[in-house]
Amino acid sequence: MSEPTRILLVDDQPLFRGAIAALLAGQPDMEVVGEAENGLLGVEAAHALRPDLVILDVEMPVMNGVEAVRLIREQVMDVKVIMLTVSDVEDHVLDALRNGAHGYLLKDLRPEQLYDMIRSVMRNETPISPGVAGRLLREIRQGSSKPRVTSPAAQPEQSVTRRELEILRLVAEGLSNKEIAKRLVITEGTVKNHVHNALEKLHMDNRIQAAAYVIRQGLGAPSGEPTGR
Amino acid sequence: MAHETSVLVICEHELLGEGLAARLASMGIQVLVTTAHNDHSVVLALRGRPDVVIIESTDPACIERVRALSPTSRVVDATRSIGRGYPTETMRFEAILDALPVNPQPEALA
The missing domain is CATH 3.40.50.2300 (Response regulator)
Structure with a gap:
């Protein structure tokens, strides 16, 4: 035991x-x-x-x-x-x-x-x-009203790829890796890799921190894109 | 036959209520826990006229109900031991032990 x-x-x-x-x-x-x-x-x-x-x-x-x-x-x-x-x-x-x-x-x-x-x-x-x-x-769906620049990486687009950021947005919407894979028509393993790489670049430990980061930075889905599930 | 001490915990937060019950039960005290919002359950539990009623409820009517339905019970208000902010006064477990008609054996407190 x-x-x-x-x-x-x-x-x-x-x-x-x-x-x-x-x-x-x-x-x-x-x-x-x-x-x-x-x-x-x-x-x-x-x-x-x-x-x-x-x-x-x-x-x-x-x-x-x-x-x-x-x-x-x-x-x-x-x-x-x-x-x-x-x-x-x-x-x-x-x-x-x-x-x-x-x-x-x-x-x-x-x-x-x-x-x-x-x-x-x-x-x-x-x-x-x-x-x-x-x-x-709810906050994610409504969009962040209080964006802050206090994250470990001030300009994530310089380190995180567009695909990684896209996946982080979906993480912030509360989607699981499986759901993200289905939406983006890629494998679950690929999603896992992207999430892992993004977390490393942002010096974060888990997807909840990443979700908080997306909210704080106002990096939610651009207008016109669906934000709900 | 010796009287067995009985305690009723009426709580809004089960973590607190069940945790207090676990602590008291480990001392051999008979404890019943009911949630404060379950009026029927509270009334039924009070019919047993417990020796001590521990209340953790922000509803002032809860204490009034206990006093009306079980006037012989000693009431310990633990409401302030959980909530927003931090009160300057903290409640300790000893306050509950003090309310018991017979103090538990000293070794049980270790």
Whole structure:
């Protein structure tokens, strides 16, 4: 049997933190190795404990989760980070994902959903709460009203090919590789390669970050092209 | 026959409610969890007159209902332990233990 996933919990509410720890204690493939009550202590604990996964609240005193995820991802190797919060504020979602979060979950999940999403992030997937995903997709469909130039690559067209950008747009629409392949009449493997290459060029870890990037940069489909599914 | 302590958790967030239940159950305390929006379930659960009712609900009518239907229950309001922002006061698990009619065995708290 493989080693359990070592988890660090960071949340300013001790009652909630303890509740999550008690739930995870009942899962044989998960082990809570530490707890912290704010982002700064969370970063320190991540350094000291080297967990496999950090579960981070967003709104916390001293240092919020959005800043903490950036520092953890910069400073701690091979750690996954999931945001677990009541905040579905778009800026929080996008900033957390851009800062390296591997998933964004809301606290209205059922316990079984949380377990599933923890397991999925450890399989290198990027779980997003359904409510948050819906908001992201709405923003994509409406077009970004707040384009920013804060991405790792300021002029992506200089590094990302037109085909890669086209595929990233479809990723941002929420399409799977299979769906993108069908739409562009190419193989799924080709899509996977394009996504992989684009992520490398943009110094991103996953497709959710890429989706956030497309939204932030206002790189959605040009007018006249369909943006819905 | 010794009275077995019973706790009812009425919650809006199942992660909190089920997690508290897991913690209390590990101490041998009988716990029932119901979601705050399920009125029928809440009323049924209160018929059992639990010793302690933990409430995590932003609806003020929830506490009133508990007090009306199970006036002997001790009420612990855990609503502020989850939500937007961060309150200056934090609620700890010990507040729930303090509300129990019989404190659990010390080793259970370790």
